[in-house]
Amino acid sequence: MTITFVVNQVRKESAGFTTTALALEAHKRGHTVYYVGVGDLVYLPDGSVGGHCRKMPDREFRSLRTFLEAIVEVEKKLVSAVKWDVMWLRNDPAVDMEKRPWAQDAGVLYGQLVGQQGTLVLNNPDGLIKASNKMYLQYFPEQVRPQTVITRSIADVQAFYRDQNHRIILKPLKGSGGKNVFLIDKKDNKNLKQIVEAICRDGFAIAQEYLPAAKKGDIRLFLMDGEPLTKNGKVAAIQRVQQAGEIRSNIHQGGTAKPANMNKAMQGIVEAVGPLLRKDGMFLVGLDLVGDKLMEINVFSPGGLIHANEFHQEDFIEEVITAVEQKVKNYVPNP
Known part of the structure; x- marks a missing residue:
């Protein structure tokens, strides 16, 4: 091909x-x-x-x-x-x-x-347009999402901050790689307005509940056609752990990675989000998970699969290309 x-x-x-x-x-x-x-x-x-x-x-x-x-x-x-x-x-x-x-x-x-x-x-370009920013997360079942406000209003963010016991995550609606992600708590609340204003220069701000499990980092889980990417019973997943004093676990932001294994919470999230990802034509995606919550869905160029290969001693890349070959073989263009 x-x-x-x-x-x-x-x-x-x-x-x-x-x-x-x-x-x-x-x-x-x-x-x-x-x-x-x-x-x-x-x-x-x-x-x-x-x-x-x-x-x-x-x-x-x-x-x-x-x-x-x-x-x-x-x-x-x-x-x-x-x-x-x-x-x-x-x-x-x-x-x-x-x-x-x-x-x-x-x-x-x-x-x-x-x-x-x-x-x-x-991935399917019509689906990618729908998933072009973090608003896509709101299409999935409420039980797998953190509580969230998406707004350009500082008053909305302040109200959410109070409701969340003065501890929230702030980030831009459009963005990737952990850029402009902030943890706001009581010691930082004096900067809340300035941070929201800075984020909103480029669009909307997302305020999310802070999940205590985030202290242990997050898990990047790869899905292929809405199912976990697996080989020989092993799942393509890595745990990303942030540096001391850092809230972002992205590897290119200084985070480190180690192997992660499938658990009941992860399986529940997959069952909740997999059907819509398949319907939207999301062939290969990366889910960012904290505890039993889905924080982000990376649909454009999810990275970390090389790390998954190394940690699990399995060639997941091989599995992906095999699946692409099969897709081409069975592909029937829309009339």
Whole structure:
């Protein structure tokens, strides 16, 4: 098959990204692999969509690093999406929010056109538009969500802060990677107004109840087609633990990771959210869990799968590409 990975900017990809591991696994299996940045997508005069792509050289690679170095050095060439079997949207719109706002929606908008032309698009771009910010969490059953207020009103946040015994989490409605996430308690309440104002410069603020279990970090659980990603009875899940004095457990924010195993609370959350994720065409997602609550759903480019491979000594990346191959084999475009 021919698989095209859409990323924010090819030259800013990393050997540690899950996307790199997925692309290398596809290449190892003999598939044609393209990389394209969202800024290199194009609508062509014949009515089709394409991109100025980098094609992976037809040779073996010893590591993720050498694989990525090779793709970055390839000269871009215009390729029509008619030649693609899969367009995989792995760009994170939140990364482009400040410096490249024009790029935020480009992937899903082009993805919709590519899907209409008969190519399999992962994750489903219509579903991604619905899930384009943290409001998506509110579509899921109340029992698995933390109590939440989404607003631009400082008065709303202050009232919620009082109702939550003066301890809440504040973060932007749009964003990723733990950026602009704050824990507000009694010692910080004098800064509450300024923090809300700063967050609301770019949109709405989310105020969430603080979960004491968050002191132990969170769990990133990978789902594929609404079910836990598994291999040989092991589940692709990692526990991320924050640094001392830090509330964010994101690995690139200094958090550390260790293996996590499935438990009853996690299974209950999966059963609650899996059906809608399947309906919305969310092929591969990462759930961020604290205790028995779902904090976030990462639908664009969930990372950490390489860590899951290492901790559990299983190749979950292999399972994902096998599933993509099966999807292509069974894919019937909408008329």
